[in-house]
Amino acid sequence: MLFTGLSAFPLTPSDESGIDEKAYARLVARLAEAGVDSIGALGSTGNYAYLSREQRAAAVRIAVEAADGVPVMAGIGALRTSQVLALAEDAQRAGVSAVLLAPMTYQSLTDDEVFGLYEQVTRELSVPLCVYDNPATTHVRFTDELHGRIAALPQVAAIKIPPVPDDPAAARQRVEALRARIPGSVALGVSGDWAAAGGLNAGCDTWYSVTGGLFPRTALALTRAAQSGDAEGAVARSARLEPLWGFFRRYGGLRVMSAAAAHLGLATEPNLPLPLRGLPADARRDLVAVLDELDLGTNA
Known part of the structure; x- marks a missing residue:
């Protein structure tokens, strides 16, 4: 299912x-x-903020076609x-199953301005919307009250x-506190890959995964363990990946x-838009050693 x-x-x-x-x-x-x-498609790892409308529309079309029936959710965040709204229209025309919206900003946004963004966008949508709460990149901090207001809007599904x-108890408390503010029909998903096992074990429905974008089978094994009730197994799989989580952090x-x-031959270099640069040479060497140690190759 889309949001699980x-x-x-x-x-x-x-x-x-x-x-x-x-x-x-x-x-x-x-x-x-x-x-x-x-x-x-076009999450933070997908460089959405650095691409033009035309590039983003092309990327979404490619993703929907290459996904071969697997649901695609497309990022539509922008400053204005x-x-x-234009990006949402492009994504829906391409056949996405949902859209993902982070409140991008240069000037600080008030809670009413953030709410107004989602209110206007959801009015125009025919597909579900996932609210992207990512203060590390957007510097917008959602309160649980604001989440509750937005989650009550039509089309908001996750x-x-x-x-x-x-801490597992604190993680469950965090998830339960937010669930108490939102409709039962709205799914919760965790990001921050090192917190995936904790989030899933605490009751999150979905892991929105950077690791899964390159090592899907490894990420699926952790996800399925948590979904089956094997909390210890999910934690163990996450602990094994701690060397990779250290690089992420x-x-x-x-x-x-x-x-x-x-390194795996799945993309050429450079593959990041300037001014972004890749890892320093010493960090790249260390990363390759970690990938080898964890057996994270093209089949992982």
């Missing part, structure tokens, strides 16, 4: 000449073949509401929350996945 299980977010390989469409199609097709539950606390998932995709 593993939602895999692939890299959108791009440079100053545009998107590497063939590499992107291959990355998406790998996810569909692995059996992920949904695919998140008019731009968000919320993608930041990492939950490490230090360098960010985008740069790590960029380097990993290049």
Whole structure:
């Protein structure tokens, strides 16, 4: 189902000449073949904020086609509401199953301004919307009250929350506190890959996964363990991946996945839009050693 299980977010390989469409199609097709539950096109790992409307429309069309029936959720975040509406129209025309909206900003937004964005956008949508709560990139901080207001809007079907606390009891308390504010029909999903096991075990419906965008079978194994009630197994699988989580926390998932995709021959370099740069040479060497240690290759 769309808002349960593993939602895999692939890299959108791009440079100053545009998107590497063939590499992107291959990355998406790998996810569909692995059996992920949904695919998140143009998330933060997908470089959505750096792409033009035309590039984003092309990427969404490619993703829907390459996904071969697996539901695709497309990021539509932009600075202006008019731009968000245009991106939503493009995504719906391409055949997405849902859209993902983060409140991008340069000037600080009030809660009423954030609510107004979602209110206007949901009025125009014919597909479900997932609220993207990502203060690390947007610097917009949602209160539970604001989540409750937005979750009551038509078409709002899911919320993608930041990492939950490490402590299992605190993680469950966090999930339960937010659930108490939102309609029962709205799904909750966790991001921050090192918090995935904790979030799923605490009652989140979905893992919105950077790792799943490149290593879908590894991410699926963790997800399925949690879904089956094997909380210890999910935690153990996450603990095994701690060397990778350390890279995510230090360098960010985008740069790590960029380097990993290049190392595995799944994308050429450069594959990030300037001014973004890849990992430093010493970090790349260390990352390759970690990937080898964890047996994270093209079949992972």
